[in-house]
Amino acid sequence: MGFDLEFSRRDLLAGSAAAAALVSAPKAGAQVQMQTPASMMPVELTVNGERRRLDLDTRTTLLDALREHLTLTGTKKGCDHGQCGACTVIVNGHRINACLTLAVQHHGDEVTTIEGLGAPDRLHPMQAAFVKHDGYQCGYCTPGQICSAVAVLDEIKRGVPSHAQADLLAPPQPTNAEMRERMSGNICRCGAYSNIAEAIAEVAGAKA
């Protein structure tokens, strides 16, 4: 993937220590600490089939780019450290934690969020199954659970092995034990796990 590097460095003066130092006379002997300026870069993403161009501080995570810059707030920020799975999105066909990756790492990538899977009038089968089986209580982890579950079924189809598998050379099956293992990166504080498992099992055509 081509990526021409053009740094557009921009000093973010407003609110910074440097700005404060400029407008108030420094006390005699006081250290004026200059902050390293933020670095801005252009990033192009295809989000839910639509091309989006952004100019972002390099520090912007994919999660913050989606939520704060593209106002796609379906993807949730839970722990912001890759531990809870609320921010799970599908990038180039693979589920990842959007909080633990920089938007600039995904220049040119295709991102699918919960908004891209379905909408209230045309639910994705996994969304419909979560509604039918009551696979949530507060709903905060749900977009991540659903994105993860959709990707899990694809991983099983592609033969991605799991810790629950006895035979590494046999094709993995969508059993309850497999689902529990493969979904372990999505935490539900309300504890809707058994209903989540039933929803996924229905879409997989298996028994929970």
Next chain:
Amino acid sequence: MKPFTYERPKTPEQAAAAVATRPGAKFLAGGTNLLDLMKLQIETPQHLVDVQDLGLNRIEPTSDGGLRIGAFVTNTALATDERVRRHYGVLARAIAAGASGQLRNKATTAGNLLQRTRCPYFYDTNMPCNKRRPGSGCAAIGGVTRQLAVIGSSDACVATNPSDMAVAMRVLDAKVETVSADGARRSIPIADFHRLPGDSPHIETNLGAGELITAVTLPAPIGGAHLYRKVRDRASYAFALVSVAAVIQRDGSGRVAFGGVAHKPWRVEAAEASLPSGAKGVTAVAFEGARPTHDNAFKLPLATRALAATIAEARPA
């Protein structure tokens, strides 16, 4: 996070040179560990050199019948590769036992080897830590040490290496291939790759400044039963208290390495001679000189029992 600049070079040599010449520069692969540490300002790089465009994402056969795994191959891709599942099952099993599906999709082979400890005192920036701030002391010693090292530790550091993958790499005698800024290439046996903490726990590997991992190579397959047993506080998505990577042949001989017990994957080749006669003889030698704490002394009998269960699992039914 502190501000940083970002680039994506096209060749491994350019990447190595970029990190070697720019102050405060670091390689960025999957980012699943580095970005977490940057958010906490435990890592504060001024420049990130993203290695995704270096062509290091292939798994290829080597001339001596082994495999060369590109540094940027994801943990999922590595565990899914048919050759790995068939001939290096211990590696596929170790990877599947680590982290979550989302993290394995992003984490890379080289990044996994370079991940930092999950010692809670390393993560808590209010605490002294010789790894985070050399010379500041170790808050873990005398603190809560349930997860921490029982052997190979020092008075400066009792952290463990958190990797599952590296334990399997150790039992398979993998080699780490690198390139430096001047174009020099070398191959480091995995046994010599990670360091014990000694009095410089902040130096975790024997890589030079700007030295870039390009691949990990596995020797030709050695057959046998490939097993990885991980004991942890919950059934999935938790770091090991103790793990056992083993390749056991039909006659009961074999190789074994332990995870969750030391600053590096723990393998004592001399201990393997007694593998055919059971676990106790192996761990007696492998953990000779152990320095467990009150909190983690359970890891020693646990290692023996985990190995005994692994040996039993390897026995043909």
